[in-house]
Amino acid sequence: MLAVLSGEKHPPDMHPIEQSAVVRYTDAAGLADALRDADALFVYDFLSTAVPGAWHGSNRLRWLHIASAGVDPVMFPALRESDVVLTNSRGVFDDSIAEYVLGTILAFAKDLPGSLRLQQRSTWQHRETERIGGRSALVVGTGPIGRSIARLLKAAGLRVSGAGRTPRDGDPDFGEVRPSTELGDYVGEFDYVVAVAPLTEQTKGLFDANAFAAMRESARFINVGRGELVVTGDLVDALREGRIAGAALDVFDTEPLPVESPLWTMDNVLVSPHMSGDVVGWRNALVEVFADNFWRWRAGQPLRNVVDKRLGYVPSTN
Known part of the structure; x- marks a missing residue:
């Protein structure tokens, strides 16, 4: 199952993924419940700080992807110490x-x-x-x-x-x-x-x-x-x-x-209001990066943009 922290707007172009997996969309208030039995989490609402407070709800999470280059909203001790793989949207902006x-x-x-x-x-x-x-x-x-x-x-x-x-x-x-x-x-x-x-x-x-x-x-x-x-x-x-x-x-x-x-x-x-990278089509591009990794994850292939959780970013050799 895939949990998606979507905020006010659901991410676009998710239909192919919805056809292949159970997708549970949620806001910050419902994130802990959405994480129960979820194998993956897509943090589409990348400005949200809800993940640390909802982390107790995760019982089988293996992969977290955030729709931004920066990962600080989800970089907290429990995630660092876990086996959950963290990926980001490096390259879009x-x-x-x-x-x-x-x-x-x-x-x-x-x-x-x-x-x-x-x-x-x-x-x-x-x-x-x-x-x-x-x-x-x-x-x-x-x-x-x-x-x-x-x-x-x-x-x-x-x-x-x-x-x-x-x-x-x-x-x-x-x-x-x-x-x-x-x-x-x-x-x-x-x-x-x-x-x-x-x-x-x-x-x-x-x-x-x-x-x-x-x-x-x-x-x-x-x-x-x-x-x-x-x-x-x-x-x-x-x-x-x-x-x-x-x-x-x-x-x-x-x-x-x-x-x-x-x-x-x-x-x-x-x-300017945190918009330097947000050009026409940027939301679709974010979903494209996630979708590419989703299909890799389903196929057991190496993921793109894997974050070194000790450093807090994707190493240049990754």
């Missing part, structure tokens, strides 16, 4: 998130938000803008999404380096990859800093007051990873005090972003 990052860099360089504000006031005000060619970008997170970002930014003329768990030279996409544990030592060399790292115990709060103090005052910070990578209060202070020039934020430690957050009204901040 790579190019669309890269395009979002390039779009925000262009928006900052060409002052597109400023033009829109002036247009809304019917104000003709000539300004000079910036080139992005020759500027430098640090991509913190060297998985598939980070690699897509690096390739697109390099194609647009930026100089790109990476920061990750394992430092190395000669990387095909980043050239040099520096250790993210030493971020403060080199983050000040870059015009744009892009956060796309998975959320782990090592990366939580990585961008704090010290990190922002080490950046250039002209630097822009872009977060398309996880909100918890950032100490939000420290970011707000850095923006208010001019320690960095701006931020583009697609993810937040509290979502939806509270209406009272000062980030909403800062002229040097671009806010």
